[in-house]
Amino acid sequence: MDQVWHRYRFAIIAAVVLVIAALSSLVIVPETQQAVVIRTGEPVRTINRFRPDVPYGETGAGMVARIPILEQVQFVDRRVLDLDMERQQVLSSDQQRLQVDAYARFRIIDPIAMVENAGTEENLRTQLSPILTSVLRQELGRRSFASLLTPERGDAMTNIRVALDRQARQYGAQVIDVRIKRADLPDGTPLQAAFTRMETDREQEAASIRAAGQRDAQIIRAEAEATAARTYADAYGKDPEFYDFFRAMQSYRRTFEMGEGESNIVLSPDNDYMRQFQNGNQ
Amino acid sequence: MTHKGGWFERYALMMAGKRSPWGSGTPDDGGESPGDKPATPASGEEPPASPPRGPRNPWLPGGGSGAGGGEGGGRGGPERPRRAASIEDIFRNRGPEGPRRRTGGPGGGPPEFRLPRRANGGSWLPLIAVALVALALLITSFHQVEPKQQGIVSTFGRYSRTLNPGLNLTLPWPLQNVEVTDVTSIRSEQMPDGNAEQLILTGDQNLVDMSYLIRWSIRDLKQFRYQLAEPQETLREVAEAAMRASVAEQTFDSVVSGAGRATVEERVGTRMQAVLDAYRSGIMVQGVDIGRTEPPEQVVEAFKDVSAAQQDADAEINRAEAYSQQLRARAEGDASEFNQIYAEYRLAPEVTRRRIYYETMESVLAKTNKTVVENSGVTTYLPLPEIGRRGVAPAQAPAAAQPGAR
Numbered sequence: 001m002d003q004v005w006h007r008y009r010f011a012i013i014a015a016v017v018l019v020i021a022a023l024s025s026l027v028i029v030p031e032t033q034q035a036v037v038i039r040t041g042e043p044v045r046t047i048n049r050f051r052p053d054v055p056y057g058e059t060g061a062g063m064v065a066r067i068p069i070l071e072q073v074q075f076v077d078r079r080v081l082d083l084d085m086e087r088q089q090v091l092s093s094d095q096q097r098l099q100v101d102a103y104a105r106f107r108i109i110d111p112i113a114m115v116e117n118a119g120t121e122e123n124l125r126t127q128l129s130p131i132l133t134s135v136l137r138q139e140l141g142r143r144s145f146a147s148l149l150t151p152e153r154g155d156a157m158t159n160i161r162v163a164l165d166r167q168a169r170q171y172g173a174q175v176i177d178v179r180i181k182r183a184d185l186p187d188g189t190p191l192q193a194a195f196t197r198m199e200t201d202r203e204q205e206a207a208s209i210r211a212a213g214q215r216d217a218q219i220i221r222a223e224a225e226a227t228a229a230r231t232y233a234d235a236y237g238k239d240p241e242f243y244d245f246f247r248a249m250q251s252y253r254r255t256f257e258m259g260e261g262e263s264n265i266v267l268s269p270d271n272d273y274m275r276q277f278q279n280g281n282q
Numbered sequence: 283m284t285h286k287g288g289w290f291e292r293y294a295l296m297m298a299g300k301r302s303p304w305g306s307g308t309p310d311d312g313g314e315s316p317g318d319k320p321a322t323p324a325s326g327e328e329p330p331a332s333p334p335r336g337p338r339n340p341w342l343p344g345g346g347s348g349a350g351g352g353e354g355g356g357r358g359g360p361e362r363p364r365r366a367a368s369i370e371d372i373f374r375n376r377g378p379e380g381p382r383r384r385t386g387g388p389g390g391g392p393p394e395f396r397l398p399r400r401a402n403g404g405s406w407l408p409l410i411a412v413a414l415v416a417l418a419l420l421i422t423s424f425h426q427v428e429p430k431q432q433g434i435v436s437t438f439g440r441y442s443r444t445l446n447p448g449l450n451l452t453l454p455w456p457l458q459n460v461e462v463t464d465v466t467s468i469r470s471e472q473m474p475d476g477n478a479e480q481l482i483l484t485g486d487q488n489l490v491d492m493s494y495l496i497r498w499s500i501r502d503l504k505q506f507r508y509q510l511a512e513p514q515e516t517l518r519e520v521a522e523a524a525m526r527a528s529v530a531e532q533t534f535d536s537v538v539s540g541a542g543r544a545t546v547e548e549r550v551g552t553r554m555q556a557v558l559d560a561y562r563s564g565i566m567v568q569g570v571d572i573g574r575t576e577p578p579e580q581v582v583e584a585f586k587d588v589s590a591a592q593q594d595a596d597a598e599i600n601r602a603e604a605y606s607q608q609l610r611a612r613a614e615g616d617a618s619e620f621n622q623i624y625a626e627y628r629l630a631p632e633v634t635r636r637r638i639y640y641e642t643m644e645s646v647l648a649k650t651n652k653t654v655v656e657n658s659g660v661t662t663y664l665p666l667p668e669i670g671r672r673g674v675a676p677a678q679a680p681a682a683a684q685p686g687a688r
Contacts, residue, residue: 062440213595
């Protein structure tokens with residue numbers, strides 16, 4: 001090893017220096033990043049800046065040269081970034097409170113403006129976040145509670161997006177989309193009130209279903225009784241006098257023979273049943 | 283015996299040589315039989331080594347110390363008799379320092395590790411390094427892409443091409459980097475995570491607890507890789523926004539009953555795809571499956587009561603139906619009985635009538651207590667419980683009931 005070192009000392013040192021020089025004068029910009037070259041504090045050019053219609057592979061990403069030491073390279077994300085809004089309570093135009101979760105998606109399209117006015121992506125987010133909140137409040141405050149639940153809110157989203165975009169442009173960002181993730185009733189009284197309304201709604205439904213059931217049952221019974229009465233009338237109406245006799249006979253059997261309790265019968269000899277009995281006696 | 287002899291020797295020497303630090307000598311050999319070794323030098327070597335200096339102390343540390351003492355005598359001159367072992371002497375041979383110092387000298391020590399040499403005397407090391415580098419280059423040049431996968435090749439960070447399934451050759455790392463991703467298999471996102479309640483407002487301002495599953499796959503790998511900072515998070519947010527917007531178009535009943543479910547699923551899918559396409563995310567929404575649609579937990583009892591009410595109503599109707607069937611059947615039975623007897627009666631009215639009358643009376647009176655009263659005042663038969671109890675027939679009968687058969 002020592003021999004190698006002695007023999008090639010200069011070559012090795014030269015190689016190391018070369019590698020260091022190469023590393024400091026070459027920058028690898030991945031496809032997901034754009035870069036701003038800052039020469040002595042002043043942004044001079046961009047690398048791999050976002051342009052919508054350039055296919056990947058031709059965007060300028062890859063290995064790029066820079067002047068070592070003199071030029072600094074700052075990376076800026078080239079992808080679609082998200083801006084999440086904290087949960088906000090928003091008052092609608094009819095004084096209803098709504099709990100709103102929203103998010104915006106943006107992309108940095110002017111990295112120089114972004115580096116000059118915001119510095120880093122994180123800074124940009126903290127700048128944009130209050131703007132989003134205030135724009136959202138403004139826009140939703142103009143609408144009624146009910147309209148926020150309808151597809152009409154797509155309209156509101158567009159307005160919010162345009163307003164936010166106008167502000168974001170000065171930071172070199174383009175707002176692609178603003179969306180309300182959720183618009184909910186706030187916890188506590190409004191939510192409980194909604195639950196109570198749902199509950200009473202269902203109670204009413206249950207009560208009416210039960211009542212309808214009882215009504216139907218009553219109708220069925222009445223119909224059955226009517227039918228039975230007609231059946232009886234049809235049959236017995238043929239001879240009411242015989243019905244009277246026949247039914248009486250049935251009734252006696254049921255009363256005396258099958259009925260409860262002991263029966264004692266006192267018969268008069270004048271009784272029709274005793275007619276023959278009496279005649280025999282005489 | 284030897285032990286004892288040794289002890290004697292030691293004792294004698296200690297007495298003779300006052301400067302002998304016998305205390306330091308004994309522990310050195312104490313491990314092995316202490317008498318043996320000292321005995322031999324004490325008796326054998328002592329006289330020729332240095333008779334004038336008096337008996338040599340064999341307990342001076344080790345043989346080397348004895349030699350050292352001899353040398354020391356040589357160096358320092360004869361006027362300096364054998365000195366007592368100084369503390370350095372003792373420690374030189376002992377502890378971790380001693381042996382090392384002795385073996386650390388030139389010539390000592392273990393043989394240095396050496397690689398085998400090449401025939402011409404050169405080292406194998408550069409060759410091995412070259413071979414390793416070549417192997418690494420070879421390995422990073424070949425990429426096996428499985429049937430479901432695609433790979434993205436980037437040259438110094440710049441997108442070059444997309445690898446299709448099969449064995450692919452690229453430039454080695456770090457010139458070209460390859461990222462292989464599972465593309466065609468369908469991934470799914472459960473919303474919400476776990477079994478948490480997720481309340482969504484419906485169009486009629488009711489709340490519904492929903493869970494759903496988004497199935498998606500990667501349509502364009504390079505867009506998926508390069509366009510979105512957080513593809514999965516984006517997908518979830520887009521899904522949530524789309525779901526809430528779609529549910530808000532439906533009434534509560536249609537969502538819960540399932541009638542509006544297919545519509546919601548379809549609209550969520552369309553909405554999501556539109557938004558994701560606008561982001562150029564390279565994500566394809568394969569489908570949306572609504573799992574649970576339930577009323578919120580707080581009001582679920584009321585909802586259960588509704589279905590209970592339906593059951594109650596049905597039960598009531600069933601009972602009425604049963605009653606109705608019974609009533610009709612009996613009416614028909616009675617009517618039919620009457621009709622048949624009436625048909626017979628028509629053939630011979632008087633006889634039939636009497637027959638029925640007698641048969642009935644017979645049957646009725648056969649099972650009852652009978653009292654015949656020869657009194658014209660009593661015109662009919664009357665059940666009088668008192669008669670049975672008293673055993674007498676009252677003369678007067680209570681109010682008369684009209685007999686049916688007349």
